[in-house]
Amino acid sequence: MPAPVIYYIRHGETAWNAEGRFQGSQDIPLNDLGRRQAADAGGILTDLFARDGRNRSSLTFVASPLSRARSTMELVRGVLKLPTGGYAVDARLREIGYGRWEGATLAQMQASDPELFAARLSDKWTIPPPDGESYASVQARVSDWYNQLTSDTVAVAHGGTARALMVALGVETSDSAADLTIEQGAVYVFGDGGLRKYS
Template sequence: MSRAARGPRIVFWRHGQTAWNLESRFQGSTDIPLTEQGVEQARRSARLLAGLQPDLLVSSDLQRARHTAAELGKVTGLGVDHHEGLRETYAGAWQGLTNTEIRARFPEQFDAWAQGEPVRRGGGELATEVADRAVPVVLAAVEKLPEDGTLVVVSHGGTIRTMLGRLLDLDPVHWERFGGLSNCCWSVLGQGARGWRLLEHNAGTLPQPVIGDET
């Protein structure tokens, strides 16, 4: 991706690895820290993203995102604005459970979600409600960018998917078509003639398994 691209760009950067990612536990809004490997992932990716000369940096206020964002702040000198609106999906009773436990305890709910139906997982938020709270944070930051500026948004796999879907004006039923983001990888939106368009997805690494996609 060239820094010479015209118009504003938004880089959606997923946080680094956590222990619950490795255990396939649904984190949701639970505030879980990075592992040592997660910190190293953040440092490596921060050096790559610094090459884009970002102008603004905003982040979820959960510590796994805060600590990831801080690494980019260190190498760019940018301050970080933290926002509750960029948190991962609240998933109620699902949070802290492994995929196996969720399947066993909530089989009908899990199957409906797996088929792309709108589901309040564990009694929590719908994907559209996540987009409702997250996208305004991003658009407000875009308004502060200089001409042809770059915004980096540090968030979570599920929340980033909802923001991509909403900003690309896709019907929510199609949001699941976006493959998951690996830890500390990113997706990029740029301005086209008809609005936002996807420039990159799951960039920043050779292909790796996506661990804890919605966490």
């Protein structure tokens, strides 16, 4: 059986995104721009499905449990003219946990723990934030999620889980993915052993 195609969307912008604050497990809602970005992603999906002759009703839809991802999913489904609540939630898609650094900016992280901050600059994939989660552990749970997929899927989650999935599927290395910008309002299509971004 061919590997499932994943249409991956990072949630739209929140106030903390705009302020450069790391959210992790904090449940920060979408701002106005974030809601527009979610609708834009829905429009991109509509065009992709029309181009590829995809029946949107035949796809699986799943989101991270955090409200910024769920709200994005509901706005996307609205644009697709699907019932807003017709999707699953999977905790394995939650954002990387930043522990005591949640709510902080990069400058505040560095000031609070300069030695750990410096160590993470050279090995962000395996060194977790204080009381937080490493990218390697996120990669393990995202791999677990991916390995149980049985159909093509629309997933709405986070920047951290996108990076982990890229590494899990071999389209990026841990070094290249660690600081990769994951665009909001875009659709990342994982399929045929590769990745394409549509924005």
